[in-house]
Amino acid sequence: MQSFRTELENPVVEKDIIDLEQKIRDFREGKIHDEKFKSLRLARGVYGQRQPGVQMVRIKLPFGKVTFKQLLKIADISDEYASSNLHLTTRQDIQIHYVSLERTPELWAKLEQDDVTLREACGNTVRNVTSSPASGIDPQEVFDVSPYAHAVFAFFLRNPICQEMGRKFKISFSSSEADTAFSFIHDLGFIPKVKFENGQEVRGFKVMLGGGLGAQPALAHVVHEFLHEDQIIPYTESVIRVFDRYGERNNRNKARLKFLIQKIGLEEFLRLVDEERIANKVKSYKIDRDAVPQPEAPGVVKYPEVEITNPARYKHWRATNVFEQKQKGFFGVYIKVEVGDIPTAQARQLVDAISPYVADEIRITQNQGLLLKFAREEALPHLFNGLSALGLAAPGFDSVADVTTCPGTDTCNLGISNSMTLSKVLEDVVYSEYEDLIYNRDIKIKISGCMNSCGQHGLAHIGFHGSSLKAQGKVLPSVQVLLGGGIVGDGIGRAADKITKVPAKRATTVLRAVLNDYQANTNDNELFNDYYDRQGKDYFYQLLKPIADLTTLQDDEFVDWGHEETFATAIGVGECAGVVIDLVATLIFEAEEKFGWARQAFDDNRFADSIYHSYSVFISAAKALLLDKGVNSSTHAGIIREFDVQYVATGEIELSGSTFDELILQINKNEPSEQFAAQYLQQAESFVQTVKAKREALIQL
Known part of the structure; x- marks a missing residue:
C-alpha cells in the first residue's frame, strides 16, 4: 500500500488517501466508532453492500464525462478489485461492487492517476453535479453548461461548508428548456438563459430550489428567473450554508433541503440565504468558459464501404x-x-x-x-x-423500451424487491409486443427497488417501486404502480401519482393493460400525460384493480423476479447518508481535529475555509457538552440555542459577556478576512479548552 504515496502528484489527494488508510486501520483496531467511520468512508465513495463484508465503490464523474483512457482504467480497477462489471447510475456515476474495504485506498490512488475521484460520491455531501448529457452538442442549447457544472463540482469538492451536512445535496444543469437534467427534482437546478444588455449577450440561469424525489416527492421552487452566471457559485454557497446550519440531522427521513423549506417556509429560507452572503468565500465567481473544451473530432477519413449487418x-x-x-x-x-x-x-x-x-x-x-x-x-x-x-446497438434509446432501474436487491441494502430482472422483462414485453413504441420517446418507464427513487420512478410516466404485500399468511414481493410523472419543461415537472400495489410478477400485466388502453383510447398526437389527465387517476385505479386482486395468487408469485427461493423482506440499514455521532468523547476529539484543520487553513491563507472549520469546532464541542445533559438537538441552530439555555444562561459556562449565539454567529456577520479568521480561530481554541475543562470536571463528580 506504499506505492501511491510517491506516484500521486496532488498532495491534497495523497493526504486524503493516506488518511483513509489510517482511518481503516484505526477502525479495525477499535479506535473509531462504527458510525463515525461510516460517515468518513461514505464521503469517500465507499458504501456498504447488501452482501456482508464487501463494499460498493462509487466513482464520481462530474456531468458524466469520461475519456477512453479513464473508462479503460476503471475497467482495469474493476477487474483487479471488484467484480469485473461497471454499473452506470442515474446520477452519471460508475459503480463497482464487491470491493474489500482494506483495498479502497489503493484503488482510489490508482484512479486518481487518471484524474478520477471517489471523493464525496456518497454521504452527506454535495453529490455528483449532473448535466444534460448532450450539453455542448445539443442543437437546442443556448450555451454549453459543461464548464458551469465543472466549476460547481470543483468549488465544492473538499469545501468545509459541505463535508458533514445533515443530508446529501444534489445539483443539476440542464442544457435547454427541455430540462433533460430534471432541474425540478434537485436541491438546486439550473437552466441556461441569455438576455441582451446594451447589445451585449449576458449569460445566466433560471434557478430551481428545493426539489427531490424519495418517498415524499417535492417539486422545486423557481427562485430566480435569471441569475447572472457570475453569481451561481456564491448563491449555491449561501444555500448550502443555510442548509448546513438549519437542516435536520437526527431523522434522515426529514433531513433533505425540501423538508427544511417546508418547515420554515420559502420566504424565511431565502431571507437566511441572503443573510449568509457576507460570509461567502467569494461574492462573485467568474466561470472559465473554456474549462471543458470540446473534444477533438475525428479527422476527415475516407471510410471503406461496409455492408450493414441488419x-x-x-x-x-x-x-x-x-x-x-x-x-x-x-x-x-x-x-x-x-x-x-x-x-x-x-x-x-x-x-x-x-x-x-x-x-x-x-x-x-x-x-x-x-x-x-x-x-x-x-x-x-x-x-x-x-x-x-457487442450487443450494444439496440434501438429505442430513451423510449418506452429503455427502462431505467436501480440495482435493487441485487446489491443495495435498502432494496425490497428485484428491479434489475424486472427491467429486462418489461423491455422484452415492449420489444416483442409493442415494436412500434420503440419510436415513442414521450413515455418513460422507471423502476426503483424501494420507495427512495434511485431509479427515478417518481418522475416516470409509468413507474414501479419495490414493496411487499401480505396474503395467505405469507409475504410476497410486490410493486407500487405510479403513473403520470415527467418533464413539462423549463423547470416545471410532474411527480407521478401512486395508483395501486400489485404482486411483482404481475408488473408485466400492468404494463400491457396501460399500453393497450393508451393505444386504444388516446387521441391523435396526444401525449401520454395528457391522456392520463383526461382519463383521471381513478380511471387507472379501476383499470388495474383486477390485477391487484390477491385472491387469485399462484405459487410462483411468492418468488421474486430473478430468484428461485420464496420471497422474504431483508432490508438493511441504508447508507445514502451518514448517521449522527452521539459519543461525547468522540465529539471532543472531533472538535480538536477540526481545530487543526482550521489552523492549517489559516496558515495556508485560506481564511474562509479556516473560519468554517472554526465554526465546526464550536458546534462539535457544544454538542458534546449538551449530550452530557441528555440534550440531542437535531440541527446546528438547535445546538446553538440549547447551549445558551443549558450552560450560558445557567452560569455554568461564561463566555466573556457574550451568548453562544452571539459568539458563533459572528460567522455570518463578518467578511472572511484574515483579521476575523484569526480572531474566530482564537475564540474556537478557547472554547474547546473551556469545554474540555468542564467535561473533566463532570467526570470527576
Whole structure:
C-alpha cells in the first residue's frame, strides 16, 4: 500500500488517501466508532453492500464525462478489485461492487492517476453535479453548461461548508428548456438563459430550489428567473450554508433541503440565504468558459464501404439512437445499455470499436446509457456494425423500451424487491409486443427497488417501486404502480401519482393493460400525460384493480423476479447518508481535529475555509457538552440555542459577556478576512479548552 504515496502528484489527494488508510486501520483496531467511520468512508465513495463484508465503490464523474483512457482504467480497477462489471447510475456515476474495504485506498490512488475521484460520491455531501448529457452538442442549447457544472463540482469538492451536512445535496444543469437534467427534482437546478444588455449577450440561469424525489416527492421552487452566471457559485454557497446550519440531522427521513423549506417556509429560507452572503468565500465567481473544451473530432477519413449487418435494425437504430449535433456535419450516437451494466471485457471492446469513429469523450446519461460525440455520417454504418457485434446497438434509446432501474436487491441494502430482472422483462414485453413504441420517446418507464427513487420512478410516466404485500399468511414481493410523472419543461415537472400495489410478477400485466388502453383510447398526437389527465387517476385505479386482486395468487408469485427461493423482506440499514455521532468523547476529539484543520487553513491563507472549520469546532464541542445533559438537538441552530439555555444562561459556562449565539454567529456577520479568521480561530481554541475543562470536571463528580 506504499506505492501511491510517491506516484500521486496532488498532495491534497495523497493526504486524503493516506488518511483513509489510517482511518481503516484505526477502525479495525477499535479506535473509531462504527458510525463515525461510516460517515468518513461514505464521503469517500465507499458504501456498504447488501452482501456482508464487501463494499460498493462509487466513482464520481462530474456531468458524466469520461475519456477512453479513464473508462479503460476503471475497467482495469474493476477487474483487479471488484467484480469485473461497471454499473452506470442515474446520477452519471460508475459503480463497482464487491470491493474489500482494506483495498479502497489503493484503488482510489490508482484512479486518481487518471484524474478520477471517489471523493464525496456518497454521504452527506454535495453529490455528483449532473448535466444534460448532450450539453455542448445539443442543437437546442443556448450555451454549453459543461464548464458551469465543472466549476460547481470543483468549488465544492473538499469545501468545509459541505463535508458533514445533515443530508446529501444534489445539483443539476440542464442544457435547454427541455430540462433533460430534471432541474425540478434537485436541491438546486439550473437552466441556461441569455438576455441582451446594451447589445451585449449576458449569460445566466433560471434557478430551481428545493426539489427531490424519495418517498415524499417535492417539486422545486423557481427562485430566480435569471441569475447572472457570475453569481451561481456564491448563491449555491449561501444555500448550502443555510442548509448546513438549519437542516435536520437526527431523522434522515426529514433531513433533505425540501423538508427544511417546508418547515420554515420559502420566504424565511431565502431571507437566511441572503443573510449568509457576507460570509461567502467569494461574492462573485467568474466561470472559465473554456474549462471543458470540446473534444477533438475525428479527422476527415475516407471510410471503406461496409455492408450493414441488419438493414432493418440499422434503420430503427438510426431513427432512435442518432441525432445531428449543433455542430453541422456531426452526429451524437446514444448507446442503450441494458440495466446500466457493462462487463469490463465489453467495455474494452467498446473503446476499440468506437475510437476510430468518434471523439475521445463519452457521456453517461441519466437513463444509464452512453452518448458518443462527433461521429461523421459516413462513420455511422461502421459504428452500428461494431456496436451490433457487442450487443450494444439496440434501438429505442430513451423510449418506452429503455427502462431505467436501480440495482435493487441485487446489491443495495435498502432494496425490497428485484428491479434489475424486472427491467429486462418489461423491455422484452415492449420489444416483442409493442415494436412500434420503440419510436415513442414521450413515455418513460422507471423502476426503483424501494420507495427512495434511485431509479427515478417518481418522475416516470409509468413507474414501479419495490414493496411487499401480505396474503395467505405469507409475504410476497410486490410493486407500487405510479403513473403520470415527467418533464413539462423549463423547470416545471410532474411527480407521478401512486395508483395501486400489485404482486411483482404481475408488473408485466400492468404494463400491457396501460399500453393497450393508451393505444386504444388516446387521441391523435396526444401525449401520454395528457391522456392520463383526461382519463383521471381513478380511471387507472379501476383499470388495474383486477390485477391487484390477491385472491387469485399462484405459487410462483411468492418468488421474486430473478430468484428461485420464496420471497422474504431483508432490508438493511441504508447508507445514502451518514448517521449522527452521539459519543461525547468522540465529539471532543472531533472538535480538536477540526481545530487543526482550521489552523492549517489559516496558515495556508485560506481564511474562509479556516473560519468554517472554526465554526465546526464550536458546534462539535457544544454538542458534546449538551449530550452530557441528555440534550440531542437535531440541527446546528438547535445546538446553538440549547447551549445558551443549558450552560450560558445557567452560569455554568461564561463566555466573556457574550451568548453562544452571539459568539458563533459572528460567522455570518463578518467578511472572511484574515483579521476575523484569526480572531474566530482564537475564540474556537478557547472554547474547546473551556469545554474540555468542564467535561473533566463532570467526570470527576
